[in-house]
Structures are given as structure tokens and as C-alpha cells.
Amino acid sequence: MDMNWHPIGDISDIPLRGARCVKTPQGKIAVFRTAENDVFAIEDHCPHKGGPLSQGIVHGAAVTCPLHNWVISLETGKALGADEGAVRTIPVRIDGGALYIALESLLVAAE
Amino acid sequence: MADQTTEKLVIIGNGMAPGRMLEELFEKAPGRYAVTIFNAEPRVNYDRIMLSPVLSGEKAYEDIVIHGDAWYETHGVTLHKGAKVSQIDRAARTVTSENGITVGYDKLVIATGSSPFIIPVPGHDLPGVLAYRDLDDVEKMLDASRKGGRAIVIGAGLLGLEAAYGLKRQGMDVTVIHLMPTIMERQLDPAAAYLLEKALTERGIDIITKANTKRIIGEGKVEGIELEDGRIIEGTVVVMAVGIRPASGLAKEAGIAVNRGIVVDDGMMTSDASIYALGECAEHRGTCYGLVAPLYESAKVLADRLAGGEAEYHGSVTNTKLKVTGINLFSAGDFADGEGREEIVLRDATAGVYKRLVLKDNRIIGAVLYGETADGSWFFDLMKRATDISAMRETLIFGQAYQGGSPLDPMAAVAALPDDAEICGCNGVCKGKIVQTIGAKGLTSLDDVRAHTKASASCGSCTGLVEQLMSLTLGDSYNPAAVQPMCTCTELGHDDVRRLIKAKGLKTIPAVMQELEWKTSCGCAKCRPALNYYLVCDWPDEYADDYQSRFINERVHANIQKDGTYSVVPRMWGGVTNAQELRAIADVVDKFEIPLVKVTGGQRIDLLGIEKEDLPAVWADLGKAGFVSGQAYAKGLRTVKTCVGSDWCRFGTQDSTGLGIRIEKFMWGSWTPAKLKMAVSGCPRNCAEATCKDIGVVCVDSGFEIHFAGAAGLDIKGTEVLGLVKTEDEALEHIVALTQMYREQARYLERIYKWAKRVGLDEIRRQIIGDAEKRKAYFDRFVFSQKFAQVDPWSERVSGKDKHEFRPMATVGFSEAAE
Ligand code: SRM
Numbered sequence A: 001m002d003m004n005w006h007p008i009g010d011i012s013d014i015p016l017r018g019a020r021c022v023k024t025p026q027g028k029i030a031v032f033r034t035a036e037n038d039v040f041a042i043e044d045h046c047p048h049k050g051g052p053l054s055q056g057i058v059h060g061a062a063v064t065c066p067l068h069n070w071v072i073s074l075e076t077g078k079a080l081g082a083d084e085g086a087v088r089t090i091p092v093r094i095d096g097g098a099l100y101i102a103l104e105s106l107l108v109a110a111e
Numbered sequence B: 001m002a003d004q005t006t007e008k009l010v011i012i013g014n015g016m017a018p019g020r021m022l023e024e025l026f027e028k029a030p031g032r033y034a035v036t037i038f039n040a041e042p043r044v045n046y047d048r049i050m051l052s053p054v055l056s057g058e059k060a061y062e063d064i065v066i067h068g069d070a071w072y073e074t075h076g077v078t079l080h081k082g083a084k085v086s087q088i089d090r091a092a093r094t095v096t097s098e099n100g101i102t103v104g105y106d107k108l109v110i111a112t113g114s115s116p117f118i119i120p121v122p123g124h125d126l127p128g129v130l131a132y133r134d135l136d137d138v139e140k141m142l143d144a145s146r147k148g149g150r151a152i153v154i155g156a157g158l159l160g161l162e163a164a165y166g167l168k169r170q171g172m173d174v175t176v177i178h179l180m181p182t183i184m185e186r187q188l189d190p191a192a193a194y195l196l197e198k199a200l201t202e203r204g205i206d207i208i209t210k211a212n213t214k215r216i217i218g219e220g221k222v223e224g225i226e227l228e229d230g231r232i233i234e235g236t237v238v239v240m241a242v243g244i245r246p247a248s249g250l251a252k253e254a255g256i257a258v259n260r261g262i263v264v265d266d267g268m269m270t271s272d273a274s275i276y277a278l279g280e281c282a283e284h285r286g287t288c289y290g291l292v293a294p295l296y297e298s299a300k301v302l303a304d305r306l307a308g309g310e311a312e313y314h315g316s317v318t319n320t321k322l323k324v325t326g327i328n329l330f331s332a333g334d335f336a337d338g339e340g341r342e343e344i345v346l347r348d349a350t351a352g353v354y355k356r357l358v359l360k361d362n363r364i365i366g367a368v369l370y371g372e373t374a375d376g377s378w379f380f381d382l383m384k385r386a387t388d389i390s391a392m393r394e395t396l397i398f399g400q401a402y403q404g405g406s407p408l409d410p411m412a413a414v415a416a417l418p419d420d421a422e423i424c425g426c427n428g429v430c431k432g433k434i435v436q437t438i439g440a441k442g443l444t445s446l447d448d449v450r451a452h453t454k455a456s457a458s459c460g461s462c463t464g465l466v467e468q469l470m471s472l473t474l475g476d477s478y479n480p481a482a483v484q485p486m487c488t489c490t491e492l493g494h495d496d497v498r499r500l501i502k503a504k505g506l507k508t509i510p511a512v513m514q515e516l517e518w519k520t521s522c523g524c525a526k527c528r529p530a531l532n533y534y535l536v537c538d539w540p541d542e543y544a545d546d547y548q549s550r551f552i553n554e555r556v557h558a559n560i561q562k563d564g565t566y567s568v569v570p571r572m573w574g575g576v577t578n579a580q581e582l583r584a585i586a587d588v589v590d591k592f593e594i595p596l597v598k599v600t601g602g603q604r605i606d607l608l609g610i611e612k613e614d615l616p617a618v619w620a621d622l623g624k625a626g627f628v629s630g631q632a633y634a635k636g637l638r639t640v641k642t643c644v645g646s647d648w649c650r651f652g653t654q655d656s657t658g659l660g661i662r663i664e665k666f667m668w669g670s671w672t673p674a675k676l677k678m679a680v681s682g683c684p685r686n687c688a689e690a691t692c693k694d695i696g697v698v699c700v701d702s703g704f705e706i707h708f709a710g711a712a713g714l715d716i717k718g719t720e721v722l723g724l725v726k727t728e729d730e731a732l733e734h735i736v737a738l739t740q741m742y743r744e745q746a747r748y749l750e751r752i753y754k755w756a757k758r759v760g761l762d763e764i765r766r767q768i769i770g771d772a773e774k775r776k777a778y779f780d781r782f783v784f785s786q787k788f789a790q791v792d793p794w795s796e797r798v799s800g801k802d803k804h805e806f807r808p809m810a811t812v813g814f815s816e817a818a819e
């Protein structure tokens, strides 16, 4: 499938251990920056009841959902611990400080 | 060398350094030299560092004489008192004094000390401008003090502060002017300087920092000073204590190598092989010393050299103590922050104790002790020896008494505690009492120990220590209850973490995690908000709130809803509103098409279903009508519900609405371990439901009955009575003090009723009702922290703070057409 890279801004736009969201036709995407300056993007939609993960507390490479405290791995999108569920992860590229996320071109066109 | 030809040793200056040197010399090589001393001062050798006690009246001159006239006689020393040497003739090997005495030398020691530096501002030569160096200066100060009035001391270094204290003791008003932002900045870090300044201010000494003297005013005598910023301070005497300069002029004129001081080698020899320099006038390896300890070390070397030895001086590390009665202060080495440096800090605000060690490569390179200085010499010794302290790092700051055994074993620290070490601060129970009671009564459980000794029976923060004492006393037969860890990132429980944050002076989340050996790199959603609260609470002025460690509601100052929108609750002080406020709310609801407006259970209005991006605009409009955040989302002060009270109600006994509003206005913005809700009812009919609140007031004819520890959420519980007070002012003071006690002691997310159950109602009453001083201290600490907390978070964000929170980072993927 074609990768369609979209610039979304600079790494410094996201606070350390924080997140921002990006609006796309496929819904909101949460982009995270960890304490170690790694960047991850996942769907901004908790597998539990749809909580906005971009609003959660970021720790290590995980985020705790603000609604009911599920902990979601930023690397795999899977719920950690006893909870079961997963969100889609989105490819991110860092170029210098510039960030790009990949959206599937088909879906973009469909919108 | 022939017996008869004793060598001629001449000394210029009769200060502390040559005095010590001669003692050593007479011991090492008695009779080798015929000694002649010239002293500009008309007296024998005295202990200059004790001039301050003479000034303050705590000692007399006779008490501080080091060598009386008899000593000179015994050792055959010729002392020319009041004879200032004005010339050294190196070719002829003679010195000549101003009053015409010329003496030849084989060996010459220059020990002229230092001269006080006088800043050349206009008026510096007026009568009444004094230095602080010798007994004559002290006498002039004492003269001035007899006339009373105000003394102005310029310079808040060691000498300036001692002069200030002495003059104060002599009954003068004293103002100290200091150029730098903190006092004694060369010896103290800002934290210790702050404590010292506070202590001196309490002793009635006014201190003005960041103040530059422009001129000294006066006609024919000192009348005051003018500061650069135009302020004028009246005074009858000005003491300049801004620094000293090595008295090296005489040597320089004689052509001896002089830098800042007279340059000497490791044998204290100057550029002239028969001339030595000693004391403050000398410069050794680039350093001029201004304290006696290093001078004594070099005096010893010089004595050995003069006795024919080969001793070498390699420089000294110095330490400082301030000689102001009742103030304990010690500082040594280098204690600036810097790369590769670590520090260990211990503070006890109530006891006024501050200790800080600066480490580099596991060695102490600096120490500042305030309030408790007994371990100063031990730290200093470790520093001088460059001892590797890694093995005792954990307990180092507690001092020498805590060392020994295996320091990594926390039990060793407790075992090493002296019997009179206080274990339980709330109840004043010491180690000896606990150990002895365990033995005498055959106690085996923590509850027993609590019952019999009261230790750990109050706030419980010493439970860990008490349990260690029990293990120590009972051996393996005692099994301490496992402490519930804060979260999986640590083994430590909330109480231990709170105690350690304080004890180690940890001021950032990374510092806590580092020093307390967190098991994760950056914690989790459980511990981070807790740590953030503890740090906000413990260091209100210093800690920089970490918003990334706050739950979303506290981060964006609104309540997140199930659909990701937010609700907004403006403050309605005491539940009272008016037409203008209601109109503003109505306008906002229309403008932003807010789906639900609801009256809350907390007597205010909730606007629900607002998009995050709209929050700043909503707040901007609400702000124009005077609304601030109601903090309906905060682990902090929420509402103060009121009833109509005596203004309207036929049963009202007091102005409950007014008091509620007053409390809310005083306390809004404060962060607390869990949410804090209050209510004030105007009579025991209790229409504001005060008796199920965290803190409630029920007004009665005779005053205000203060309640606390109620619950009406997950648990239901009526309040307990704290006590009855007569006035609104007292009610406020008690409520605030109670809140602060709760803020300082409770575990994160622990409501007041749970904390109170743990600490004990009696203990809370004892501290808040029974102990006026404690109450006041809690109150003051709350007020201090409010300085930093009472900032409306909404208006901050309307002005642009945390902009990123309220905007998507980007919008991508929508085709032009779709827009
Ligand atoms: C809005 C309000 C209900 C209402 O429509 O009246 C409300 C709404 C919420 N309450 Fe409440 N409580 C409201 C008054 C109360 C009261 C009554 C009171 O304050 O007089 C109580 C009982 C007293 C008490 O605090 O214990 C109350 C006990 C709780 C509890 C149980 C707390 C407990 O320790 O037992 C929670 C859950 C919690 O805090 O963990 C809670 C939690 C919540 C939360 C914050 C749930 C959440 O985490 O999202 C709700 C947020 C709604 C929102 O976004 O605004 N709410 N809640 C009331 C807001 C009052 C205000 O003006 O600030």
C-alpha cells in the first residue's frame, strides 16, 4: 500500500512526556513525545470506551487513558496489564526535528 | 655557628600568625634567635577573632590577650609597641620604624596582616566612618554606641554581621547594607543565607540587600547614607566591612615580589631569601587567606624553616563559622552548583536546620550547615582528606553519629542513633523511651508500642523508624508490616516518600526518582501526580509545577467528559451570584452553543459539553465578567457552600454567607492531597450540610463550631468537632491551619476523613486547638504557599499559557475539495 507522508510539525511542538493530536479524515491521531525524545503516533481513541489518549499521562513508552486508566503501549498500541484491546499505530518519521505521519492514500482519497 | 652569635630575627607586625609562629619556634629551637617585634598597634598580641565578643560585651579585652607582657620577657623578645615600620633596607638588612627605631636583622618576617578596604564614596572620610579590624576600632564603635542612635554597617559578610550584632547588643539600632542579593554569599548558599537573614532580622537587625551605597551624608560628622536608588538611611556611625586587602605596601616599596599579597614559596620565603612573609599579607600559590586556621598551618611551616627544617606548606582548605550567639553556621569549600557535582540536602524548617554537602566524584568538596553544626568538623575532615564517601552516602548528611556498621543497611542508621534522638516528632518520643518500653512491657506489636509510648500514634510518618527499632530490639521475632508501596515504580510508601522529599530536600520529580531509586525511568500515572503534589506542597516557592505529571483536568483546568469534551465551572463565591454574572453565563452558553447548563451539588453552575479548543475563548468571556476558575477539577479547594445566615434567615446566628465567601477567597487556588470541600451553616439546622464536609462550620450564638472529617461520597460519615471559637478571624485561622496540616501530612488522594482516622482526632485537636504556636506556623506556611498558588489558571491560559494544549498540532489529509 502507498505510504503518504504528511508533515505535522516539529518535535518541539510537543511537550516532553506529552502529546498533541492531529486531525485527519480517519479521525484524530495522538502523537506522543516520550522523556527520551521518542515519538509515537496512535489513534486517539481508547480501545476501552473511546477515551482521548492524547489527554493521558505519558510515562515510559506508554500512556494512561484519562477516562478509566487503561495503560496503552505507544509502541504496539496494545493495552498493557490485564486489559485487552488495541489501537492502531501510525508510522512516524522524524527528519531533523520535522515530524511526518503516514496515512493510507486510499482512505485519504475516499474522504 | 658559634654559640654566642644568636641570629637576629625581626618581625614586622604582632598579629596572630607570628604569635603562633613564635610559640612553635621557641619550642623547636629555643634560644636560637634574638627576636624583635614591631607592632603598629600599641599593645601585645591578642586574639583578633574574639573582637566581636568584646564589641558585643560578652568578653573583655583582658580575656582575649594571647601573650601578656610577661611572655615577651620570658622569651627575651623585644616588643616595640605602637611602632609602625616604615622602611625595609634590604641592602643594609635593617628595618626602621616611623618613630625612629632601626634594627638590623639576619632573618626578617613580614606579618603586617591586612587593611580594611574603604569604598571611596563621597563622605568616606567623615568622622564616624569606621573600619573593623583592631581593638581601636572596637573602642570607637563602643564610644558611638554609648550615644545611641542607628549604626549603619556596609557589607553583610562575616565581619559586617558580627559588627552589626555587637552594635545591636550595645543598644543601637542597626541597618546592614549589602550589595548582593543574599548575605554572606561567599560562604553561604541562598538557602542558608535566607535562614541567617531571618534569624538576624528576628534579632532586630535590619538588612537591606541589593543595595549600593552612593554616598555618606553629614556635615563634619556622619549623619546617614544615601543609596543608589535614592533611599536615605539616617545613622550616627557607619562601619565599612566590605573586604580586606593584604598589607603588602611596605614589601613592595622594598622591591620584594608582590602580587595581591607578598608572594611566598612553600617555605614561606619571599623573593628575598632572608625575608619571609606570614599571615594575611602573604600570597601562597595565588591565594591570600583571611582566616586563622590556614595562617596557623603556615606559621608552623615557617617556624620549622627558621629552626633549620624543610617543612613545606601546600595550602589549606578553609571553613567559616559565624560568631553570633545563638546562631550556628558552618561553611567550607566550594558549594556552587556545577557540572558533575551532586548534593545532599537536609532541611528541617521547623527546627531551622539546613545542611548541604556538595560532592564531586564521591568526595565532599563543600559544606554548608545552618542551625546544627556539630558535624561541621567531621565533614570538614572528610573534605580535607578527600575521603571517598560512597559507602556512607545514604546516611552521610545525618552526621558522624549515624555512621559505622554497614551504612547501606537502614537498620544501622537507627542502631547508631543516640538514645535521646527524637523518633516521633508529634509526641516527642525518643529512641531510648521506645526501646526501654518495648523491653520493660514485653511489647511485640506496633499497636502496643503506639499505645504505651505514643510513638507513631499520630501522623504516623515515623512508623518506619519505630518498626526498625522494634526489629532491632526484638530481633527476628518481629515482622514489620509491609509498607504499601506508592505504585509499582517503587518499594516506598507515600509516607516514606513524603518524608524523604523533605529530608533530602528533593525538589524535582527526576531528583525524587533518582535519589529514591525509582524502578522506572519516568514513573507512572499513579506516582507522578502524587510526587508533583508533594513537591508543590513542600516547596511552594521553588518547585516548578510539572504539568505533564498532572491529570488532564488539572492540566487544562476543566473536567473531561466521557465524549472527550469538557465542562467548565466558574467560581461563585459562597454560592452567591448576581444578574450580571448570570447574564455573562447566558451569553457564553449562547455564543458557544453549550449543550447543558446545570446547577451543581456544590452551589454553582456547570457548563457541560465544551470542545477543548473552545475553552480559552469561553474563559476569556467568563473572565470579562469577573469569573475565575472554580477548580471543580482540582485536588484542591473546591467549594465553600453557605446558607443565607443571619443577614436574612430568622434563625441565623452569624453571617454564614460572609464567612463562607471569606474562606473561599482566602483559600482558593490551594492544592490539597485530595479535593477539599467546605460549608458554613448559619445555625445548627445546618442547611449548608456542613456536617458532612471535609471541613465545615456550624455557627452558633457563642461563635463558630468548627467541624472536620466528614464524608458524603463513596462513604457517608458525619463530621467530628474540632472545637468552638469565638470570632471569624479565629475560625479562619483554625480552618487554614488544619488544612495546612492536612496538606503536609496526608497521602495523595486521601480525603481528610481518612487522614484524620490515621493520625488521630486528638492529635489534630492537640496541634490545631491546643498549640497556638503550631497553629500559627501552619497558618503562616499556608499563607506563604498561597502567594504562588493564587493565580487564576483560566486567565493565564487566556493570555497564552500552554497554548499547545488547546490546539491540534496539525490537520492533514483532507482534500481541498472536502474542506
Ligand atoms: C458536577 C457535580 C455533580 C452535579 O452536577 O451536581 C459533580 C460531578 C462530578 N463528581 Fe462529584 N460532583 C459534584 C458534587 C459532588 C458532591 C456534593 C458536594 O460537593 O456537595 C459529592 C459528595 C461530597 C464529596 O465530595 O465526597 C461528590 C462526590 C464525588 C466523588 C466521591 C468522592 C469521595 O471521595 O467519596 C467523586 C469521585 C472522586 O472524586 O474520585 C466525584 C467525582 C465527580 C466527577 C469529577 C467525576 C469525574 O471524575 O469525572 C464529576 C465531574 C462532572 C463534571 O465534569 O463537572 N464526586 N460530588 C458536582 C460539582 C460540585 C461543584 O460545584 O464543584
Ligand SMILES: Cc1cc2nc3c(=O)[nH]c(=O)nc-3n(C[C@H](O)[C@H](O)[C@H](O)COP(=O)(O)OP(=O)(O)OC[C@H]3O[C@@H](n4cnc5c(N)ncnc54)[C@H](O)[C@@H]3O)c2cc1C
Pocket (backbone or CB within 6 Å): B012, B013, B014, B015, B016, B017, B018, B038, B039, B040, B041, B048, B049, B050, B051, B052, B083, B084, B085, B086, B111, B112, B113, B114, B132, B133, B134, B159, B162, B247, B250, B278, B279, B280, B281, B289, B290, B291, B292, B293, B295, B321, B323
Ligand atoms: C573582627 C574580626 C573577626 C574575625 N573573626 C575570625 C574568625 O572567626 N575566624 C577566623 O579564622 N578569622 C577571623 N578573623 C580573621 C583573623 O583575625 C585574621 O585572619 C588574623 O588575625 C590574621 O593574622 P595576621 O597575623 O596575619 O594579621 P593581624 O592579626 O591582622 O596582625 C597584623 C598586625 O600587624 C600590624 N602591622 C601592620 N603593618 C605594620 C607595620 N608596618 N609595622 C608594624 N606593625 C604593623 C597591625 O597593626 C596588626 O596588629 C577575624 C578578623 C576580625 C578583624
Ligand code: SF4
Pocket (backbone or CB within 6 Å): none
Ligand atoms: S454521581 Fe458524580 S461521578 Fe457519578 S455520574 Fe453523577 S456526576 Fe458522575
Ligand code: FES
Pocket (backbone or CB within 6 Å): A046, A047, A048, A049, A050, A051, A065, A066, A067, A068, A069, A070
Ligand atoms: S476509555 Fe480509556 S480507559 Fe476507559
